[in-house]
Amino acid sequence: MSQNPVLDTPAQSAPNAHEPTLRQRLNRSEFAKTRRSLLLIAPLLVFVVVCFLFPIGSILSQSINNPELPEALPQTSKALQAWSGDALPDEHLYALLAKELIAARDQGQIASAAKRLSYEDASYRRLILAVPRQAPADGVDVKNILIAKQPLWGDITTWRTLQRAAKPLTSLYLLSAFDRKVDAKTGAIVSQPADQALYVNVLLRTLWMATVVTLLCVGIGYPLAYWLAKQPSGRANLLMILVLLPFWTSLIVRTASWIVLLQSGGLINRALMGIGLIDHPLTLVFNRLGVYISMTHILLPFIVLPLYAVMKGISPSYMRAAISLGAHPFLAFWRVYVPQTFAGITAGALLVFMMAIGYYVTPALLGGPDDQMVSYFVAFFTNSTMNWGMAAALGSQLLIIVMLLYIVYVRVTRTPAEAAAR
Amino acid sequence: MVKKLAVLIFATIALQAQAETLTVISFGGTNKDAQDKAFYKPFTAAGLGTIDAGEYNGEMARIRAMVETKQVGWDVVELETPELLRGCEEGLFETLDWNKLGKKSDFIPGSVSECGAGIFVWSTVLTYDADKLKTAPTSWADFWDVKKFPGKRALRKSAKYTLEIALMADGVKREDVYKVLATPAGVDRAFKKLDELKPNIQWWESGAQPLQWLVSGDVVMASAYNGRVGTAQAEGHNFKIVWDGGLYDLDNWAIVKGSQHKALAEKFIAFANQPENQKVYAENIPYGPTNIKAGSLLEPARLKQLPTAPDNLAKSVQVDANFWLEHGEELEQRFNSWAAK
Numbered sequence: 151m152s153q154n155p156v157l158d159t160p161a162q163s164a165p166n167a168h169e170p171t172l173r174q175r176l177n178r179s180e181f182a183k184t185r186r187s188l189l190l191i192a193p194l195l196v197f198v199v200v201c202f203l204f205p206i207g208s209i210l211s212q213s214i215n216n217p218e219l220p221e222a223l224p225q226t227s228k229a230l231q232a233w234s235g236d237a238l239p240d241e242h243l244y245a246l247l248a249k250e251l252i253a254a255r256d257q258g259q260i261a262s263a264a265k266r267l268s269y270e271d272a273s274y275r276r277l278i279l280a281v282p283r284q285a286p287a288d289g290v291d292v293k294n295i296l297i298a299k300q301p302l303w304g305d306i307t308t309w310r311t312l313q314r315a316a317k318p319l320t321s322l323y324l325l326s327a328f329d330r331k332v333d334a335k336t337g338a339i340v341s342q343p344a345d346q347a348l349y350v351n352v353l354l355r356t357l358w359m360a361t362v363v364t365l366l367c368v369g370i371g372y373p374l375a376y377w378l379a380k381q382p383s384g385r386a387n388l389l390m391i392l393v394l395l396p397f398w399t400s401l402i403v404r405t406a407s408w409i410v411l412l413q414s415g416g417l418i419n420r421a422l423m424g425i426g427l428i429d430h431p432l433t434l435v436f437n438r439l440g441v442y443i444s445m446t447h448i449l450l451p452f453i454v455l456p457l458y459a460v461m462k463g464i465s466p467s468y469m470r471a472a473i474s475l476g477a478h479p480f481l482a483f484w485r486v487y488v489p490q491t492f493a494g495i496t497a498g499a500l501l502v503f504m505m506a507i508g509y510y511v512t513p514a515l516l517g518g519p520d521d522q523m524v525s526y527f528v529a530f531f532t533n534s535t536m537n538w539g540m541a542a543a544l545g546s547q548l549l550i551i552v553m554l555l556y557i558v559y560v561r562v563t564r565t566p567a568e569a570a571a572r
Numbered sequence: 573m574v575k576k577l578a579v580l581i582f583a584t585i586a587l588q589a590q591a592e593t594l595t596v597i598s599f600g601g602t603n604k605d606a607q608d609k610a611f612y613k614p615f616t617a618a619g620l621g622t623i624d625a626g627e628y629n630g631e632m633a634r635i636r637a638m639v640e641t642k643q644v645g646w647d648v649v650e651l652e653t654p655e656l657l658r659g660c661e662e663g664l665f666e667t668l669d670w671n672k673l674g675k676k677s678d679f680i681p682g683s684v685s686e687c688g689a690g691i692f693v694w695s696t697v698l699t700y701d702a703d704k705l706k707t708a709p710t711s712w713a714d715f716w717d718v719k720k721f722p723g724k725r726a727l728r729k730s731a732k733y734t735l736e737i738a739l740m741a742d743g744v745k746r747e748d749v750y751k752v753l754a755t756p757a758g759v760d761r762a763f764k765k766l767d768e769l770k771p772n773i774q775w776w777e778s779g780a781q782p783l784q785w786l787v788s789g790d791v792v793m794a795s796a797y798n799g800r801v802g803t804a805q806a807e808g809h810n811f812k813i814v815w816d817g818g819l820y821d822l823d824n825w826a827i828v829k830g831s832q833h834k835a836l837a838e839k840f841i842a843f844a845n846q847p848e849n850q851k852v853y854a855e856n857i858p859y860g861p862t863n864i865k866a867g868s869l870l871e872p873a874r875l876k877q878l879p880t881a882p883d884n885l886a887k888s889v890q891v892d893a894n895f896w897l898e899h900g901e902e903l904e905q906r907f908n909s910w911a912a913k
Contacts, residue, residue: 257743258663265662265901272902345763348909415788436774437789519729519775519911530908533631 173486202439210549212542213327216320218266219312222259223250229315234236235310244303248285253281268321269537271334277302283472323543331358348529351548356523359441360506361396366446368495374450375457375494379464390458397451405515408444409435412516440516447511449505453498460494500559504552524548577595592621594836599659599823600627602803602857610842610853620843621836629778632659639664639829641858647831648840650691652898653682653893654732656824660687661897666827672838674845674863678879682890684863688824689841690862692853695821695879695888696815699801700793702788711795712741712817716769724795724820726782729775731907732896733819736889738765740817751894759903763910775911786811796878802858815884821891822862854878 151491168180168316230290233239242270254260268275277300284299297304311334314320325331325339329347333340364470374393378386396404412418412435434440464487472482499546510525523546531541596612600602604627612623618650628634632655638644638813642778651659665687670676674790676684683690698715702708709715715725715737728735736749742765744752753757766773774791776782782794799819801811825844843849850861851869860880861867867875875881879888 256663261658261663268901272899276800276898344861345906346909348905348912352912413785413788414790431789514777520913523699528907533629533633535904536632536636537901538633 157215162358181532191247193479196495203447209542210546211545212319212538213323214319215539216315216318217248218262218323219230219316220318223256223316226250230313230316233305233313234310237312238293238304238306239309241291244296245289247288248281248296252282252285267312270315273302274308274311275336278366281355310334310337317397320539323539324535324546326540327543327547349524351525352522352524353551355521356507357551359438359445359521359523360503362442363449363506364499364503365440367449368499369455370441371447371450371498372491373493375454376460378454379461393451393454395539401511402447404448405444405512406450408440408447408516410441412443416476435516436518438517438521441513444508444516445506445512449502452501452505453495455494456498456501457491457494460491464490496559496562500555504555507551510547585782586658592833592836593624594621594647594833594840595624595645595820596648596650596840597626597628597646599630599779601778601800602668603779603799603859606799606853606856609856610849611840612772612911614849614852615843617842617844620839621833630655632664635659635664635828636662641741642830642833644830645829646828647833648825649836650861651688651824651826651892652706653688653824654828654896656685656688657897658892658900659826660685665827666829666831666834667840668827669838674843676866678847679845679862680864681835682752683824685824691844692826692850692862693820693822693860693879695798695818695884696728696731696795697798697818698793698816699782699786699796699798700814701809702812706721708812710814710816712737712844713743715793716741716765718769721792723792724772724790725769725772725778726774726776726791726897727794728795728909731893731903732900733795734907735759735762735903736819736891737817738762741765741822746817746887746889749889750895754895754899759906763906766910783809783811799857802877815879816860816887816890818879818884819891820885820888821893823859834861834895 231568263279264275286295303306329342329350361366414431422428528544531537739762779797779800781795785791825841847863847865850863850866854861858877861879
């Protein structure tokens with residue numbers, strides 16, 4: 151600071167000590183500028199918070215939220231948290247549970263509590279729903295009567311499960327999303343039995359399918375964009391429309407037309423049989439192949455566009471220079487041209503990959519049950535079984551992966567820039 | 573200008589107030605076309621109110637979201653029985669006042685319930701294209717016989733119906749299906765039977781798919797809703813139905829809790845319950861009417877094509893809605909993880 155004679159000379163600040171120094175004034179005007187720009191982006195900020203962060207946050211919170219039991223059975227839930235868990239609860243807790251279950255039935259809240267408990271074990275649903283019928287009307291000796299009618303009430307595991315399910319937050323959904331669960335007897339986290347485990351498999355499959363589609367898109371999109379970039383601009387525009395036309399068509403329409411093309415009696419099979427290449431129709435659809443074909447087609451424009459934009463900006467003189475210096479044309483292309491398109495490849499591939507892992511419609515319509523990706527199960531839990539906790543947990547899983555990918559992307563793309571700055 | 577606009581707005585509001593509009597949501601396709609002819613148009617023609625008809629695939633999420641946020645845009649919805657019972661338990665539907673809807677004794681068992689009024693009886697049946705298959709399959713056991721009938725088969729992608737079909741294919745008697753399925757060993761048996769056919773199954777989700785696949789030759793036989801088969805037959809396809817081991821259930825009307833047109837919705841359900849209207853419906857799509865009196869209004873030839881025809885009913889199994897209400901979630905989860913492997 152003191153090295154700067156213009157800003158901080160005593161001669162300047164001495165005459166009127168109350169006047170702010172130039173630096174202070176500079177700071178103040180800088181601050182005003184920042185404030186003005188903050189005000190300008192405020193609407194955007196509010197929009198992002200209200201329409202994006204808030205809904206996403208509230209959905210994500212569903213994956214650990216556990217309101218069913220505390221809402222339907224408020225006092226029992228409280229009492230359960232105080233229960234030690236070493237021995238069966240006393241008569242008081244049994245009576246409280248029965249009383250509150252009867253009240254919950256009368257208010258129509260018992261179904262949601264029973265549903266929540268059935269996630270822990272399917273037999274608990276019946277157990278809970280039967281209590282209001284089986285509990286003695288006078289509320290005396292509830293414990294023995296309930297145990298006599300349903301032996302499960304005499305099992306301490308039932309009560310431990312109830313205690314866990316009555317907490318305001320739960321790890322149930324997130325654990326299930328990774329095929330894990332809390333063992334009812336020991337309280338340890340264990341793997342789901344093999345015939346129930348599903349989501350780790352689905353997640354790996356989703357990542358694998360997205361990778362394949364991305365590689366196919368890069369493989370097809372790169373030569374296409376290269377060829378487009380080489381065309382005279384009039385023809386390039388025309389060809390670009392051909393790339394964009396399917397892009398503007400509705401996703402459902404494109405997916406449905408792939409069914410028409412690929413099915414056994416479809417255009418492609420009939421053509422192949424017509425020219426005598428095959429005897430029996432190939433199964434091109436309702437399997438993995440059909441999903442790959444259509445997803446690659448649908449996502450292709452997302453890689454062609456950024457690649458084309460980058461390639462348009464590369465001066466042909468670099469390649470000419472390399473060749474005139476004696477490089478083989480292929481070597482010149484590989485060593486001089488391709489590195490300049492890396493930014494386009496990364497941007498396009500990442501875009502395709504991120505869109506691919508969230509795909510729902512195409513695999514649902516063109517794939518079999520073993521080609522479904524994570525979003526299919528999000529939709530399944532949201533729409534069919536209304537297990538929104540599970541849907542939110544799977545959604546969180548996807549979101550975390552996308553965010554990790556984004557971090558990787560930033561790392562990868564920043565390094566050369568930093569190197570250049572140095 | 574402003575005045576004109578104000579007049580226009582008031583006129584629109586007044587017009588809307590005059591003819592109250594009821595939003596009725598059903599399972600689209602040919603089913604909705606038949607409902608349009610039998611219920612919606614006559615309802616409007618009778619001056620009772622206009623109908624805004626929509627469609628959905630039976631997903632309850634939208635209804636639950638509407639009820640929870642108190643933004644109820646749907647008034648009357650069509651539901652399969654397990655969903656009706658579950659939604660009724662969870663308080664998603666209004667309790668029906670049967671005094672306003674018709675005499676309970678006029679309806680077949682199961683179509684009168686706390687929250688729902690049966691619309692029609694449908695059946696999931698085995699169907700095939702008789703032009704393409706030389707020998708006719710006669711049972712679900714034949715459905716499993718890939719040597720005699722090579723090619724893919726279509727089944728609905730859900731545990732519901734699929735597990736029952738697998739058990740019947742494995743030789744379980746119609747009347748014992750749910751008894752066996754209620755035991756863990758029975759469930760294992762059903763999945764084991766499904767394992768045998770798994771590579772040859774093409775799964776469908778919407779009712780139109782299995783018939784499209786039969787037409788395109790993608791599958792040699794399929795499970796399908798009998799009404800859709802009937803529509804395809806009417807279009808000239810030589811599809812045959814095997815009634816043996818068909819699974820029948822009801823579709824129901826229910827009023828979404830908090831509907832703003834509850835009185836009109838009740839009027840609509842009462843109207844749709846009348847035998848004359850149910851008769852028109854059954855003439856347009858071969859589903860069985862729930863009003864017993866509608867049967868006598870129908871031509872005998874038509875009656876034979878319905879799941880409610882005595883001959884057909886005797887060979888079929890009624891879907892146990894309570895079983896699916898109780899075990900649905902668990903079995904669907906297991907089915908999903910089985911199918912995804």
